[in-house]
Structure formats: structure tokens, C-alpha cells
Amino acid sequence: MEIRQLKYFLMLCKELHFSEAAFKLGISQPTLSQQIRVLEGEIGVPLFDRIGKKTVKTEAGELLEHYALQVIQDLENAKKAISDLIDLNKGHLRIAILPSDLDYRLTEILIDFRKEFPNTKVQVFPTIECLKKVLGNEVDIGIGLKVEAEPHLERIPFYTERYSLFVNENHDLSQRKNIKPEELVDVPLVMYPQGKCGRDLVDKWCARQGITINSVMETGSATSLFQLVQKDIGATIQPSQLIENFQSLGIRSIPIENAPTRELDIFYRNDKYLSKAAEGFMKRVIERF
Structure with missing residues (x-):
């Protein structure tokens, strides 16, 4: 044979x-x-x-x-x-990552990774089907929301993140130390469309709080959402750490009481060889977050 x-x-x-x-x-x-x-x-x-x-x-x-x-x-x-063994700098690394804000935050990690592995080709695939692509051997690593245990899957929980309300620095709420869930009902919001992971997470949280948010405009890009907040078209509810990227736009982050949270995992097949480049990339993701 x-x-x-x-x-x-x-x-x-x-x-x-x-x-x-x-x-x-x-x-x-x-x-x-x-x-x-x-x-x-x-x-x-x-x-x-x-x-x-x-x-x-x-x-x-x-x-x-x-x-x-x-x-x-x-x-x-x-x-x-x-x-x-022959050459640590050669190879091909394929990464599936939850789209919108997570893939947006990869830039600095990719820059650092390139310095140590200059000859490793990296492909990043923003997708909501990270787990499917990992299990199907279409990519080497998945980065996204917490996944359930699978026989052929190794998962590394690396970050739990709270959501905050982001507003223009001149917004009426910009000086608030925190905001209650029920107060969000009266705040015009710009959000991801329904069906996006981030939006679905917020909607499920709203249902548990017994509230309905007022989405006045929707777009699938984190950058465009924050540009709309900068122009005071509306506020947005997004992962708290994003303020590091958008504070220079004149945007403030307000903690939400009993806020929505998300758990993030790195995952890969445990029956597949994990290259030094893949290990190096995962280490940088964990350190960055």
C-alpha cells in the first residue's frame, strides 16, 4: 500500500x-x-x-x-x-479568528511575530466558523469564543473580557463612573448587525436583564462603529479593552453594572503537529491579552 x-x-x-x-x-x-x-x-x-x-x-x-x-x-x-528542526523560520501558519474586533487587534501581534519568524507565511481568516475550520484541518489555530470540549481538540482559555459602553467625550454620559443596564434602553446605539457574534452576545445579555436596546445604525466593522461614536451618531457596547485603540478619537469608556462578558479560547487539533511558529504566535496572543 x-x-x-x-x-x-x-x-x-x-x-x-x-x-x-x-x-x-x-x-x-x-x-x-x-x-x-x-x-x-x-x-x-x-x-x-x-x-x-x-x-x-x-x-x-x-x-x-x-x-x-x-x-x-x-x-x-x-x-x-x-x-x-532544520529551519525554525520557514513554514506556513494559518489562523482562524473571530471577525471584527479580535482580528482588528492582531496587528501588533503580527508585527512582533514577523520579527522572530520573518520567513513564515501567515494567513489570517476572519470567520465565525473558527472551530469548524480547525477540526476540518483548514487552519492550524483558532481564536474565538469559548468552545466545548472535543475529542481531537486542545483548548487554552486565555482571556475573560467585560463589555463597556463607549461614548463620545462630549456625550451627556461621558463623565459617568458607571451605568446601569436599564439606563441603556434610552441610549441611541450603533451596533453590529444581528447574527454577528458580538451583537448576539449583547442581545442575549439584554434578554437576561429584561431590556431592549435601541440600535439606530448597524455596521460589521469595529473601526466604522467607533468612527460613528466619534461623530456622536450614537454610543456602542463593545469589549472594554478596545478603548486602548480608540481613546485618541475622543471616546470614553463607561463600565456597565453586571456587564456582558465573553470568554476567549485558543484551540487547535491535538493530533496535529504544532510548529514552533504556531507556539510562538499563541504565546504572543496570551501575553498581549
């Missing part, structure tokens, strides 16, 4: 269509069919059933897929470990 055959087999498992799988592998359909027959001959049982135009995995195919994925992952882990 060859690694090449396992890769052919796994592509067919994914596509369940010989023509599509062959196209994505860059080989001819007869070549793929022949290699699958060789593999089935070696295993001793059919791996796929051909029902008309449909291709479905047999029970043996399902079982082999499970172990083949482990074999390919172990091989990739070995390659990355050896690459790290």
Missing part, C-alpha cells in the same frame, strides 16, 4: 465521484479506477459500491478512511517537525 494510493482513496472518499476526484488529483479517471482496484485487491474487500452513477463507501471503505486520515496526518506532522 502506497501513500499515493491512500491520497487517491481519500480524494474519492471526499468527492464520491470518480471524474471529479480524478480532476482534482490531476490524473485520468482510468488511472484512478485502476489504483482503487489495486488497493481493493490488496485489502481483499471492496471499498466502494458503484450503484448506477453513484459511488458510495462500503463499511470497509469507511474504516479505511478513518485510518488513512490518521496516516496522512502523521506524515504531515513528521514533515513539519523535521522542517522545524
Whole structure:
């Protein structure tokens, strides 16, 4: 059994269509069919059933897929470990991060990371599906809201953050030391649209407080929200630490009593090799927050 055959087999498992799988592998359909027959001959049982135009995995195919994925992952882990041993500065790091304010705060971390790992290519994917991308091996690290335990997942809780009310420095509330939840009802707000993680977190908190906020304008960008606050279009409810980035705009942060909070995790697959670059990046995230 060859690694090449396992890769052919796994592509067919994914596509369940010989023509599509062959196209994505860059080989001819007869070549793929022949290699699958060789593999089935070696295993001793059919791996796929051909029902008309449909291709479905047999029970043996399902079982082999499970172990083949482990074999390919172990091989990739070995390659990355050896690459790290030879040259710590080379590699490719893919990061999924909760969009809006979290990806906005990565800039300083990325600058510091680049100084130590100048030849490591970094790709940052803002997405609300961080966990799905990590478990699907589409990225190496996920950074986002607290996730539930998974068999193949390592999670590192690294920050618990309270939310505050942000207002223009000339706003009527700008000198307040704190604000009660019920007072927010009368404050015109600029917020993320419903469906965004940050907005949903605030809405759920409002429901628990028995209040409804007044959103007069909505946008999906943290920068645009704070620009609207700067122009006194409205106030906004956002993670407290963001004041470090926007205080220069003439914006004040007011603590909210019994404020909304969020727990943040870094997570990655525990069966996947974690490069020195990935470890270095995670260390910087933890230190920064």
C-alpha cells in the first residue's frame, strides 16, 4: 500500500465521484479506477459500491478512511517537525479568528511575530466558523469564543473580557463612573448587525436583564462603529479593552453594572503537529491579552 494510493482513496472518499476526484488529483479517471482496484485487491474487500452513477463507501471503505486520515496526518506532522528542526523560520501558519474586533487587534501581534519568524507565511481568516475550520484541518489555530470540549481538540482559555459602553467625550454620559443596564434602553446605539457574534452576545445579555436596546445604525466593522461614536451618531457596547485603540478619537469608556462578558479560547487539533511558529504566535496572543 502506497501513500499515493491512500491520497487517491481519500480524494474519492471526499468527492464520491470518480471524474471529479480524478480532476482534482490531476490524473485520468482510468488511472484512478485502476489504483482503487489495486488497493481493493490488496485489502481483499471492496471499498466502494458503484450503484448506477453513484459511488458510495462500503463499511470497509469507511474504516479505511478513518485510518488513512490518521496516516496522512502523521506524515504531515513528521514533515513539519523535521522542517522545524532544520529551519525554525520557514513554514506556513494559518489562523482562524473571530471577525471584527479580535482580528482588528492582531496587528501588533503580527508585527512582533514577523520579527522572530520573518520567513513564515501567515494567513489570517476572519470567520465565525473558527472551530469548524480547525477540526476540518483548514487552519492550524483558532481564536474565538469559548468552545466545548472535543475529542481531537486542545483548548487554552486565555482571556475573560467585560463589555463597556463607549461614548463620545462630549456625550451627556461621558463623565459617568458607571451605568446601569436599564439606563441603556434610552441610549441611541450603533451596533453590529444581528447574527454577528458580538451583537448576539449583547442581545442575549439584554434578554437576561429584561431590556431592549435601541440600535439606530448597524455596521460589521469595529473601526466604522467607533468612527460613528466619534461623530456622536450614537454610543456602542463593545469589549472594554478596545478603548486602548480608540481613546485618541475622543471616546470614553463607561463600565456597565453586571456587564456582558465573553470568554476567549485558543484551540487547535491535538493530533496535529504544532510548529514552533504556531507556539510562538499563541504565546504572543496570551501575553498581549
